[in-house]
Amino acid sequence: GESVGLHLPTLSVQEGDNSIINCAYSNSASDYFIWYKQESGKGPQFIIDIRSNMDKRQGQRVTVLLNKTVKHLSLQIAATQPGDSAVYFCAERVNYGQNFVFGPGTRLSVLP
Amino acid sequence: DTAVSQTPKYLVTQMGNDKSIKCEQNLGHDTMYWYKQDSKKFLKIMFSYNNKELIINETVPNRFSPKSPDKAHLNLHINSLELGDSAVYFCASSQDQLAGDEQYFGPGTRLTVT
Numbered sequence: 001g002e003s004v005g006l007h008l009p010t011l012s013v014q015e016g017d018n019s020i021i022n023c024a025y026s027n028s029a030s031d032y033f034i035w036y037k038q039e040s041g042k043g044p045q046f047i048i049d050i051r052s053n054m055d056k057r058q059g060q061r062v063t064v065l066l067n068k069t070v071k072h073l074s075l076q077i078a079a080t081q082p083g084d085s086a087v088y089f090c091a092e093r094v095n096y097g098q099n100f101v102f103g104p105g106t107r108l109s110v111l112p
Numbered sequence: 113d114t115a116v117s118q119t120p121k122y123l124v125t126q127m128g129n130d131k132s133i134k135c136e137q138n139l140g141h142d143t144m145y146w147y148k149q150d151s152k153k154f155l156k157i158m159f160s161y162n163n164k165e166l167i168i169n170e171t172v173p174n175r176f177s178p179k180s181p182d183k184a185h186l187n188l189h190i191n192s193l194e195l196g197d198s199a200v201y202f203c204a205s206s207q208d209q210l211a212g213d214e215q216y217f218g219p220g221t222r223l224t225v226t
Contacts, residue, residue: 008153034214043116043202043217044155087153099167100145100215102155 008087010107019077023090023103028071030092030101035064035075038087038105047075047088077108085110115139116218118203124224125193133188133221135203144186145204145215146178155202161186190223198225 013019025033031052036044050057050064050073057064063076073090090103116137125131137144143162149155159178160167166178175191190197200222204215 036217038153041220043204043220044215045217046214049214089155099160099169100157102157105153105155 008105008107010109012109012111013080014111015080015082017080019075019080019084019108021075021077021088021106021108023073023075023106025071025073025090025092025103026101027092027094028068030094032093033064033066033073034091034093034100035062035073036089036091036102037084038089040086044089080108080110082110082112084108115216116203116205118201118218118221120221121219122222122224124226126226127193127195129193130189130191131193131223132190133201133203133223135186135188135218136184137203137205137216138184139205139207139216141205141207141216142183143206144180145206146186146188147202147204147217149200149202149220151199158188159186193225195225198223 034049035047037047038044048059048062048064050066055066061078065074077084085108087105087107089105091100093100119134143160145160146158147155148158158169158172161178161180163183177189179187179189200220202220203218206215
């Protein structure tokens with residue numbers, strides 16, 4: 001399940017299940033969105049991106065959905081593996097390239 | 113063959129000192145960035161820079177200044193360090209800021225101010 005509190009929100013899933021990580025973005029004028037994965041002690045790593053003229057994009061085991069009406073972005077990971085354990089960030093590009101704003105992050109914990 | 117590299121990886125220093133963090137990218141990218149990640153993992157952009165323009169996040173104190181000797185380097189200078197500057201600093205680069213290409217991040221520099 002998902003918990004929110006003083007610490008980073010955490011999503012715990014069983015290995016092999018699908019994961020859905022959600023993100024609410026702030027600016028209705030944002031035109032480009034990215035999901036990043038950050039493993040412990042490393043920098044964020046690109047997973048998948050989507051432009052505002054699309055509502056869905058698929059990669060290898062990952063799918064990003066964009067709902068501009070409610071300013072919501074989600075990342076779906078199919079058949080979650082232990083190596084997927086990390087903190088996941090959504091980022092929106094605002095002001096046509098002048099700034100990237102990152103969401104607060106969600107920690108994904110994969111249970112054996 | 114590291115794409116984006118930063119030095120040092122760890123930096124421990126006292127309040128009031130001046131320090132620099134170096135960043136180099138070998139991807140031929142046009143735009144480089146500096147981000148600050150606090151203890152709660154919150155990532156915030158500090159600067160974006162290409163050979164035409166420096167964009168400064170207005171919340172960044174002027175004690176922080178980026179210096180770019182050439183397109184492949186964007187160093188971060190910090191004057192009069194304060195306790196609140198303790199964080200992990202990430203450098204990143206992208207091919208074309210306006211095209212929206214993904215950003216490649218360095219491994220980070222953990223700065224601790226005592």
